[in-house]
Amino acid sequence: MNKRLKWALWSAMMFYGAQASANTLFNLQSPAFADNALMEKKFAGNASNNPNCTGENQSPALVWSNPPTGTQSFALIVHDPEGASGLGVTHLVAYNIPPSATGFAQNALRDGKGFTGGKNTPGNLRWHGPCPPPGSGAHHYTFTLIATSLPPTLPEGLTRDALFGKLKGHTLAATGLIGRFGQ
Template identity: 30%
Template sequence: MAKHLIARLLRPVRAGIDSTAWYHPAVQQAPETIALTSSAFTDGEAIPVRYAGVGVGDNISPPLNWSGVPTNAAELVLVIEDPDVPLPRPIVHGVVTGINPRSTALPEGAINIGPTQVAHEDSSIAMTIGTGAFRRRGYAGPRPIPGHGPHRYVFQLFALDRVTGLGEGATLGRVMSAIDGHVLARGKAIGIYERA
């Protein structure tokens, strides 16, 4: 009960959407011409529990689809953040670089690592998995504080005019430095998750 009281008191405390990669100066000039969607949830609606984090759901990364990537793109980068945490910065739930710019989707489970990794039929999918919050690699599904209210999970896709060359485990800070001035286009989708 005390945890829920603390969570309710912290409801107004949020990192803020303007602290996400989407609003970083490195990407601000890029047009929003990529349509990013998921067959698992509608933009602005609830994310199913299957995609929630360890101890809450199955911690499986949702399927993602996109269109509108410029033909001259050299690489795609995906960043997933929760801007509603009661912390100074959003929590990074996933960082993926090296996505083939000719691809149009990532299947369910594509960015999982370890026991929650899901095998998928398309063996041609190549990408480099980065490091999110708390030094976690791969996808970390929604797991907001119970009673803190709804949290937004911002899936952000950036098309670049050059290859970043970032290796496994790259952090969001390194990614943002690498893409600065090289973003051709971007798109985002937001899912909502809340724990009572």
């Protein structure tokens, strides 16, 4: 074979291989916002005891694809590292998500559907939308989906740290998505 033909074949194989690999990555997305984009105000929290909670506390729809082989359950954490003046606020701790799941419909996380709830920073077991104080800028709400080798049998009410302790040695892969919100 001449050098040009060899180069063309090699290039085509490398391009195809890269494309095939990119298409099989464990991936988390939302039809409600792009990665690192602003979330709508309707997804912000709504709590009468907190004037910074100015939204409707709707939870965004999420979809994922290409979980690793051997996944027995998923866990989803939503955390704001800038919250509480840099100490962080956890808005959702969800686990025991069945391996057959491929996402959550809008408001399923708020309504407690399709997962076991863990205790978030505000103290409840479901979605608690963003409530950043005015003037603090757009906070980053990190949605982290973890594929695990654990069956969906963990007890209700685990905190983020307690869940991470249970997942140690049982995580197969993780994927993330960032939504921003500020007032």
